[in-house]
Amino acid sequence: MNQPVQTNQLNPYAIQLCALGRWIVQRQWLPFGSGLFSIRTSEHSALFTTADKDKSELSPADLLPYYWPTAAQTDPAKAIHQFLYQQSPQHKVVLQTHDLQATVFSRLIRADQHLFVGYELQNLVAVSDSQRQCCPLAILDPQNPEHLLQELQQRFEREALPHALLIRGHGLYVWADSIDSAKRYLETWQFLIACELERIKASCHFNS
Amino acid sequence: MNQPVQTNQLNPYAIQLCALGRWIVQRQWLPFGSGLFSIRTSEHSALFTTADKDKSELSPADLLPYYWPTAAQTDPAKAIHQFLYQQSPQHKVVLQTHDLQATVFSRLIRADQHLFVGYELQNLVAVSDSQRQCCPLAILDPQNPEHLLQELQQRFEREALPHALLIRGHGLYVWADSIDSAKRYLETWQFLIACELERIKASCHFNS
Amino acid sequence: MNQPVQTNQLNPYAIQLCALGRWIVQRQWLPFGSGLFSIRTSEHSALFTTADKDKSELSPADLLPYYWPTAAQTDPAKAIHQFLYQQSPQHKVVLQTHDLQATVFSRLIRADQHLFVGYELQNLVAVSDSQRQCCPLAILDPQNPEHLLQELQQRFEREALPHALLIRGHGLYVWADSIDSAKRYLETWQFLIACELERIKASCHFNS
Amino acid sequence: MNQPVQTNQLNPYAIQLCALGRWIVQRQWLPFGSGLFSIRTSEHSALFTTADKDKSELSPADLLPYYWPTAAQTDPAKAIHQFLYQQSPQHKVVLQTHDLQATVFSRLIRADQHLFVGYELQNLVAVSDSQRQCCPLAILDPQNPEHLLQELQQRFEREALPHALLIRGHGLYVWADSIDSAKRYLETWQFLIACELERIKASCHFNS
Numbered sequence: 120m121n122q123p124v125q126t127n128q129l130n131p132y133a134i135q136l137c138a139l140g141r142w143i144v145q146r147q148w149l150p151f152g153s154g155l156f157s158i159r160t161s162e163h164s165a166l167f168t169t170a171d172k173d174k175s176e177l178s179p180a181d182l183l184p185y186y187w188p189t190a191a192q193t194d195p196a197k198a199i200h201q202f203l204y205q206q207s208p209q210h211k212v213v214l215q216t217h218d219l220q221a222t223v224f225s226r227l228i229r230a231d232q233h234l235f236v237g238y239e240l241q242n243l244v245a246v247s248d249s250q251r252q253c254c255p256l257a258i259l260d261p262q263n264p265e266h267l268l269q270e271l272q273q274r275f276e277r278e279a280l281p282h283a284l285l286i287r288g289h290g291l292y293v294w295a296d297s298i299d300s301a302k303r304y305l306e307t308w309q310f311l312i313a314c315e316l317e318r319i320k321a322s323c324h325f326n327s
Numbered sequence: 328m329n330q331p332v333q334t335n336q337l338n339p340y341a342i343q344l345c346a347l348g349r350w351i352v353q354r355q356w357l358p359f360g361s362g363l364f365s366i367r368t369s370e371h372s373a374l375f376t377t378a379d380k381d382k383s384e385l386s387p388a389d390l391l392p393y394y395w396p397t398a399a400q401t402d403p404a405k406a407i408h409q410f411l412y413q414q415s416p417q418h419k420v421v422l423q424t425h426d427l428q429a430t431v432f433s434r435l436i437r438a439d440q441h442l443f444v445g446y447e448l449q450n451l452v453a454v455s456d457s458q459r460q461c462c463p464l465a466i467l468d469p470q471n472p473e474h475l476l477q478e479l480q481q482r483f484e485r486e487a488l489p490h491a492l493l494i495r496g497h498g499l500y501v502w503a504d505s506i507d508s509a510k511r512y513l514e515t516w517q518f519l520i521a522c523e524l525e526r527i528k529a530s531c532h533f534n535s
Numbered sequence: 536m537n538q539p540v541q542t543n544q545l546n547p548y549a550i551q552l553c554a555l556g557r558w559i560v561q562r563q564w565l566p567f568g569s570g571l572f573s574i575r576t577s578e579h580s581a582l583f584t585t586a587d588k589d590k591s592e593l594s595p596a597d598l599l600p601y602y603w604p605t606a607a608q609t610d611p612a613k614a615i616h617q618f619l620y621q622q623s624p625q626h627k628v629v630l631q632t633h634d635l636q637a638t639v640f641s642r643l644i645r646a647d648q649h650l651f652v653g654y655e656l657q658n659l660v661a662v663s664d665s666q667r668q669c670c671p672l673a674i675l676d677p678q679n680p681e682h683l684l685q686e687l688q689q690r691f692e693r694e695a696l697p698h699a700l701l702i703r704g705h706g707l708y709v710w711a712d713s714i715d716s717a718k719r720y721l722e723t724w725q726f727l728i729a730c731e732l733e734r735i736k737a738s739c740h741f742n743s
Numbered sequence: 744m745n746q747p748v749q750t751n752q753l754n755p756y757a758i759q760l761c762a763l764g765r766w767i768v769q770r771q772w773l774p775f776g777s778g779l780f781s782i783r784t785s786e787h788s789a790l791f792t793t794a795d796k797d798k799s800e801l802s803p804a805d806l807l808p809y810y811w812p813t814a815a816q817t818d819p820a821k822a823i824h825q826f827l828y829q830q831s832p833q834h835k836v837v838l839q840t841h842d843l844q845a846t847v848f849s850r851l852i853r854a855d856q857h858l859f860v861g862y863e864l865q866n867l868v869a870v871s872d873s874q875r876q877c878c879p880l881a882i883l884d885p886q887n888p889e890h891l892l893q894e895l896q897q898r899f900e901r902e903a904l905p906h907a908l909l910i911r912g913h914g915l916y917v918w919a920d921s922i923d924s925a926k927r928y929l930e931t932w933q934f935l936i937a938c939e940l941e942r943i944k945a946s947c948h949f950n951s
Contacts, residue, residue: 151514153448217448223525239705240569240633289447306567317639320529321736359930361864425864431941497863528945655913656777656841722775733847737944
């Protein structure tokens with residue numbers, strides 16, 4: 120059982136994921152011990168961070184192999200990661216973070232998605248021309264993994280999602296085809312969500 | 328009298344507490360010279376930080392031994408630390424911090440507690456299954472130590488508190504069975520309080 | 536074609552611009568891969584940052600030469616940089632940044648400019664005595680480059696602008712006669728915009 | 744004329760003041776080139792920072808000697824520093840800073856002072872027992888130096904001020920008998936002002 124650990128030590132992607140963890144914690148997007156990161160290692164496997172590990176102190180040895188299909192996964196966060204990997208072979212990195220703005224935003228918006236309009240930075244996350252004009256961020260309620268996956272399935276069938284979704288009060292999920300892209304999508308979504316939260320809060324004071 | 332100081336220099340927990348002080352000050356949760364940290368050294372004693380010492384520059388020699396029972400303690404912060412140590416032998420570290428969000432939150436909420444609902448991170452501080460669904464944060468008014476301790480006694484008899492309480496305008500208290508846990512509870516409560524303050528502030532603008 | 540790159544490596548202004556990039560990213564005024572910086576190299580040319588490059592990792596080799604007049608420029612950001620260089624030989628540095636406050640502010644203010652009054656720091660950006668009392672920040676809607684340049688032309692003919700303008704949802708532009716001045720104008724405008732956003736938001740709660 | 748500069752290089756207080764400048768800029772309480780710091784050198788003289796110098800890069804050679812009484816001082820910031828030194832020989836350090844919260848707070852409060860009540864940290868700045876309960880922060884309008892000094896004189900005759908005052912939109916002034924105390928008063932007032940601004944903003948949403 121030592122082999123996966125030794126392998127990870129030499130896996131450049133595992134090392135990059137640990138570096139990304141430090142960068143994310145530094146920005147205070149991830150309180151101690153929360154969140155879940157993973158990186159694909161094959162068609163049916165990925166390395167996952169362990170629960171309760173401070174993401175600013177990750178080393179490759181803290182990443183554990185995870186294989187699918189599994190029997191019904193009872194941890195919603197792991198179930199979502201697995202779902203995203205199964206959706207497309209292009210999904211190679213998945214990040215779940217907990218920052219103040221995304222958490223508050225997910226609880227204030229009662230609709231099942233929010234449309235972002237008028238920000239130049241939508242261009243950086245859009246997956247279609249129409250999303251450059253109007254970019255939807257899906258917001259799902261926390262629920263048991265079985266129902267959550269059914270709802271996710273419906274969302275992905277309806278339209279391609281722009282690399283992110285929110286679980287109300289339970290974090291922001293971002294996925295990408297590389298660690299660099301994941302970092303970029305995460306930072307862009309943090310920016311867009313923080314702007315939109317502030318804009319809506321302030322808009323009742325202005326223009327009234 | 329030099330002996331306690333020399334002992335502290337070799338006490339790994341004292342060194343860890345000083346490191347935690349630097350981490351807390353870095354996040355601006357503790358203006359210069361405010362706050363009180365302590366760490367248990369035996370059934371009836373602990374090391375306390377000295378007043379007015381910048382917590383980003385703590386060294387083990389700045390921690391002074393404190394023994395109980397004492398004659399009536401006139402400093403409310405010290406009285407609360409002593410009370411928490413006397414409640415349970417599992418209480419091994421106590422931190423009092425002053426950050427903007429907790430201070431403002433403690434003054435805005437007029438009830439004697441606030442219930443946190445809908446955050447995944449409640450799991451990290453809950454001490455019972457019901458607190459995972461609905462996690463109460465006690466808020467007490469500042470008062471003389473005698474009345475404060477009576478009220479604290481009543482709160483602890485009513486239910487187990489999730490590792491934290493607020494004194495209105497007088498800081499957040501967090502306790503734990505280790506320095507690592509104290510850091511984790513502190514960070515989680517800072518996150519929950521900041522989210523809830525923002526959520527309540529914003530909720531009148533949304534959904535109206 | 537290697538020559539420009541080698542030249543940049545020895546160009547002290549290119550090195551300074553890269554250092555300024557790190558400083559700007561550190562303050563989180565520029566999400567990953569967004570923004571455009573440039574520095575004049577002659578009457579009709581400048582070095583421009585490349586799209587998608589993280590501005591915290593700029594090196595002089597990442598700056599590419601750009602010459603004008605060009606055929607109609609289709610990228611609005613580049614068109615604005617070129618316009619500013621053509622306005623005056625004193626314009627030697629241009630920065631486009633995306634920070635939360637300026638982005639939100641640009642979307643909340645519906646007028647085509649906002650007047651800053653009552654801040655001592657207006658003195659640091661004013662280009663006339665009257666601007667020390669009342670300092671206008673122009674706000675333009677995003678539009679195709681042709682219309683944008685027409686509107687910019689009209690703005691500059693109406694009055695001298697105090698080293699900055701906003702494109703609604705598309706960033707803050709700052710220009711100056713040196714890198715040091717650009718840094719100063721940028722920091723001052725960030726301060727003024729953040730203060731004014733907070734002041735307007737809060738003013739409905741106070742004094743009511 | 745080289746002598747003062749050389750003297751400053753060996754003046755431990757000048758070196759400490761420069762270190763304090765870096766600490767203040769790091770917290771973003773002082774946009775580039777704004778603010779004025781000084782430290783007393785004798786009954787009738789002090790060292791002043793030069794205008795436009797980035798306070799994060801101060802060296803003792805950037806501090807210039809200033810002697811009083813002077814002919815009528817036309818710079819309001821310098822006039823206030825001189826006034827504070829003349830008030831008491833205990834005033835040995837004066838700092839003027841520009842941070843977002845203090846600037847916005849000074850403009851939102853229309854009264855000529857604001858009373859801070861209910862914060863434990865009032866204890867750290869109070870100069871009398873009554874200020875521990877209710878701590879006044881004076882707020883003056885910017886005006887020409889002559890009128891400003893007359894109004895300051897009246898304020899100081901009315902009561903001892905708790906180490907700080909605000910000029911509306913023109914900065915926070917803090918004074919102390921040492922650099923360590925000045926740092927402490929500055930940090931405490933920044934905390935109190937930020938809390939009170941947030942509390943007043945939020946209070947209309949709560950409890951309504």
